[in-house]
Amino acid sequence: MTDLPKIRIRGLCKAFGANQVLRGLDLDIATGESVVVIGGSGTGKSVLIKCLIGLMEPDAGTIELDGKQITGLPSRQREAVMGRFGMLFQNGALFDSVPVLDNVAFGLVSAKGLPMAEAKRTAMEKLSQVGLGEDVAKMYPAEISGGMRKRVALARTIATEPDILLFDEPTTGLDPIMGDVIDQLILKCMRKLGGTALTITHDMTSAKRIGDRIAMLYDGRIIWVGPAGTVDASGDEYVDQFVNGRVEGPIVFAARRH
Amino acid sequence: MNPIAAIGSTFLEFLAAVGRLVLFTASAVSHCARPPFYPRILLRQIIEIGFYSLPVVGLTTFFSGMVLALQSYTGFARFSAEGAVATVVVLSITRELGPVLAGLMVAGRIGASMAAEIGTMRVTEQIDALTTLSTNPYKYLVAPRILAGVISLPFLVLVGDIVGVFGGYIVGVYKLDFNAATYLQRTIEFLEPMDVISGLVKAAVFGFLVALMGCYHGYRSGRGAQGVGAATTNAVVSASILILISNYGITTLFFSQ
Numbered sequence: 001m002t003d004l005p006k007i008r009i010r011g012l013c014k015a016f017g018a019n020q021v022l023r024g025l026d027l028d029i030a031t032g033e034s035v036v037v038i039g040g041s042g043t044g045k046s047v048l049i050k051c052l053i054g055l056m057e058p059d060a061g062t063i064e065l066d067g068k069q070i071t072g073l074p075s076r077q078r079e080a081v082m083g084r085f086g087m088l089f090q091n092g093a094l095f096d097s098v099p100v101l102d103n104v105a106f107g108l109v110s111a112k113g114l115p116m117a118e119a120k121r122t123a124m125e126k127l128s129q130v131g132l133g134e135d136v137a138k139m140y141p142a143e144i145s146g147g148m149r150k151r152v153a154l155a156r157t158i159a160t161e162p163d164i165l166l167f168d169e170p171t172t173g174l175d176p177i178m179g180d181v182i183d184q185l186i187l188k189c190m191r192k193l194g195g196t197a198l199t200i201t202h203d204m205t206s207a208k209r210i211g212d213r214i215a216m217l218y219d220g221r222i223i224w225v226g227p228a229g230t231v232d233a234s235g236d237e238y239v240d241q242f243v244n245g246r247v248e249g250p251i252v253f254a255a256r257r258h
Numbered sequence: 259m260n261p262i263a264a265i266g267s268t269f270l271e272f273l274a275a276v277g278r279l280v281l282f283t284a285s286a287v288s289h290c291a292r293p294p295f296y297p298r299i300l301l302r303q304i305i306e307i308g309f310y311s312l313p314v315v316g317l318t319t320f321f322s323g324m325v326l327a328l329q330s331y332t333g334f335a336r337f338s339a340e341g342a343v344a345t346v347v348v349l350s351i352t353r354e355l356g357p358v359l360a361g362l363m364v365a366g367r368i369g370a371s372m373a374a375e376i377g378t379m380r381v382t383e384q385i386d387a388l389t390t391l392s393t394n395p396y397k398y399l400v401a402p403r404i405l406a407g408v409i410s411l412p413f414l415v416l417v418g419d420i421v422g423v424f425g426g427y428i429v430g431v432y433k434l435d436f437n438a439a440t441y442l443q444r445t446i447e448f449l450e451p452m453d454v455i456s457g458l459v460k461a462a463v464f465g466f467l468v469a470l471m472g473c474y475h476g477y478r479s480g481r482g483a484q485g486v487g488a489a490t491t492n493a494v495v496s497a498s499i500l501i502l503i504s505n506y507g508i509t510t511l512f513f514s515q
Binding site for chain 1: 378382384386387388389392393394
């Protein structure tokens, strides 16, 4: 790891009307490191990841990638930066209108400019990496199970071999065994690509499995960061309440306002 | 709330909505002219709009032509002008009914479908996924649909014109006992190229409006099934209203002295 973090986030703020979701969030992620951000529903985890990838413009604060600021970039430069990210969406976000193979090949054609035949060959290799065969490749997303959709989405995320991987609730909605399968695949992909990863989740088992460090998001800020192995003995009352899933404690679960 | 403040707030919201639509339109049009282009998606949309709308447009214009012949005959008979039926049918169909009916039918069929499809993509984060895969959603989703609307509607209207005139011919010859040759002669005699051209220009504008409204409301769809439903309704209603408003504007451009 070098001194310069791969991703440096400083003072990130984002509001939706009167609802201030992020209130000056700071976070560093080193090159090759896997950081998991945990936090309750509606605390702004998805907003953080969307600001990072450029799907939302923050109201204030900076995001630096390899020391270069990427917030407020013109659209062309933004598109170039976006090519370095690969994102696994919460529900897969697979394109309904095309088969699984075309979904995985999509980024190879649009971002890497590969000819369709070559893109499909590479896409098939990526599908086999996540344990799916040619029978699934021909199917449409609506015809496969939730676990399979997550695997296809993971194959699409890694297909372009991005150097930064973003995972939005990778195990949400899956049974524990399938959650473990997805976590193992994520670890395998991260090892193979050697990339930097940011995962947001409220699944503590998953967080401990795939994270080098865990950060707790509460009230629009990161209130605790530490090695994944120490999260159960963090000494922070907010983290303890969240990790143990207790109702009593300092965390107040407000109704979601957006 | 203070009534004046309520009026002001509504007016500001209206201006903001107009501003959003103008920005969306400018962006969509600029992306229609700049590469990369997606010819396969364009072709698929042309087939969806131009080919699959043929039955509904054909049926609508066919029966409208029949009704027009019947109504104008009963009206004109009051002052012995029955001979003008063929001319009235062909001018009404080519100048007005063909493009307006086709536009409204396509607004119902295609505008709704575009809004629902793009709205669902918005809700299920597929549009965000496109962006993360280095694909501009305006280029991939909006531009091909708008181009397909502009290309397909004139073709549909041309077919609708022919079918509508044929509907009038059927009623004129087989129900009202016009001589077939005389009916056809009167159909062609007073028809000028500008009558057809004005209808085709209207069709292109209506195609643009239908696709634009479908894409705009789908793109800005709210969360959940309710948001997609509202987007679909708004797309059809706004496209239909804009078709009727722009119809007057184009008619004024072509035919006001």
